[in-house]
Amino acid sequence: MRATLFGGPGDITVGERPDPRLETPTDAVVRVTLGCVCGSDLWYYRGVNPHALGPIGHEFIGVVEQVGADVTTLRPGDLVVAPFTYCDGTCANCAAGWTGNCLHGGSFGNHGIDGGQGEFVRVPYADATLVKVPGGGHSDTTLKSLLALSDVMCTGHHAAVSAGIEPGATVAVVGDGAVGLCAVIAAKRLGADRIIALSRNPTRQALAREFGATDIVIERGDDVTKLIMDMTGGLGVDAALECVGTGQSMATAFSIARVGSIVGAIGVPHDSVVPIDTVIFRNVGLRGGVAPARRYIPELLDDVLAGRVNPGLVFDYETDLDGIADAYTAMIERRATKSLVRISAGQ
Template sequence: MYGAGDVRLVDAPDPVIEQPTDALIRVVRTCVCGSDLWTFADMEPSEQGQAMGHEAVGIVEDAGKDVATVKTGDLVIMPMFTADGSCSFCCEGLTSACRHVGFFGRMGFPGAQAEAIRVPHADANLVRVDAAPDDAIVPSLLTLSDVMATGHHAAIGAEVKRGGKVAVVGDGAVGLCGVIAARRLGAEQIIVLGHHDDRTNLAREFGATDVVSVDGEEAVEQVRLLTGGTGAHSVLECVGTEAATATAVEIARPGGAVSRVGVPHYAGIPAFPTWVKNIRVAGGPTPVRPYIDTLLRDVLDGTIQPGRVFDRTIELAKVADAYQAMARREALKVLLNP
């Protein structure tokens, strides 16, 4: 990415082992994330550009001498953050706050929308999977590197409980994965707020019980009506705009919880409504690596199928078309085939 709207496919040097804890992976599948669209919309021009992409499933091509958990030929999932696995935050399960954290495809860090990538601290980050690179399950495995893990993070932060009433703000890939997560955790009612029929129909297939396709006060009133006048116990805010956050707070019931996982593009959280309703506010960057262990079995046995959020596949050579398709809302989430 060389600036807003300026995505190019370029030749880059092959990655190499730099530390004995590194691994090199050949990317089998990657994708464009909704968060990449913020960069696509407003990145300042850059002469050196930023290698993009933070989601990948790949084959280990080489590993440093200190790597013990993966070997050449293994199919692996790469989390969007790289963490050392040993600092105090990693030990607490908050790998996104690792003291040596790196975010693939951001701030000069290598991107996964590529043929190959170097992964630091391979033992702490890469997850080996017993599957073939051409398995139909690979798209669902790919979601564990970000969007399914993020949907789960939203559900955990919003304290989704068995029998609870849940509202999901946003019908993008993360919102849809939030629906999967809420259903997986036993929510009785799941209301999705979205405007795109194809996406909300998929949300229903994932477990949503109700759809609200309006905005603002009208949306708030509909959610209150659907919840018997009280609002939702748990609200997953999966957009990141000021309007979405305000709606999330308004539709939470007193004593409820709101979890914000959409990349924030606003000044603050409504103070008085959260105070007067005793609402707990959580959320933030997803500690992906621990969640992969939690979710992987359900993906492998078909209990959840988050790979269905991919509604288009494009060759890496046409990656600019993938960005355009998602920016124009012509595609929900584009799978890239290197």
């Protein structure tokens, strides 16, 4: 099969990998219809974070081609959403709801596991991992939003849930990438009345407003802290969602959080430091981490299929496998918020 291959920093190509086959009775083989490039893929591409040589890509939807003898909830022809990590659904962590930290799981597109930027994927623990999409004949708009459920929508939702957003809350979203924009959707979905999006990009500002942002601020550093404190009567926001992972974004999130609130942080950390003085003396908490996407997908799926949320709008660049290299560079050069890759036709 054809698949995107990571050859080291700056080296993304399309090559051949062995067609996946069933290796255990709990496996399924999925034909990928839509995949995409994640912001975390760019850290590997830049050489900032390590990634094994070989397949890459952890976000995809597709059609089940084969199932192992012990798979009971899926059959060939089913349209499925794959969370970015696979899980067994039975270990202590999964039982507690933390499917992204499964004791026997892992991520797609790394360490030899097939990636979502290729034509086929072997999915371990298929019953526990894959989420079947009911119905058929879904529009392209819906399919894009289903793809967003594989990672960015669930990750933005995790930031909002971790921060404890309640109806009527005032929320700030630090970061205007695909995850930050999905965090705006999540904050609105959970009942926030005021959503302040930090963004300097006009295209992303407009999308943030479409998703429910009530305020856009372009300031950074001390200036944004002062502005948001002024906007909130000197109190700060009820929930700060940190969706970048840099030192500046973490510092900003804590500086604008009101006493007793929680920072929901899901950005992959790069030189970020938790200000312990703020934690202690302002009683500001920190929660977040790797999103348990498999736990969140079913509830978010209902909203996608009903048209109540449309996270697929974050995809503003499209290509096929032959254009995968530019899909990466388009995001690095900020020509794209998030790149979608059409792998095969059909549902």
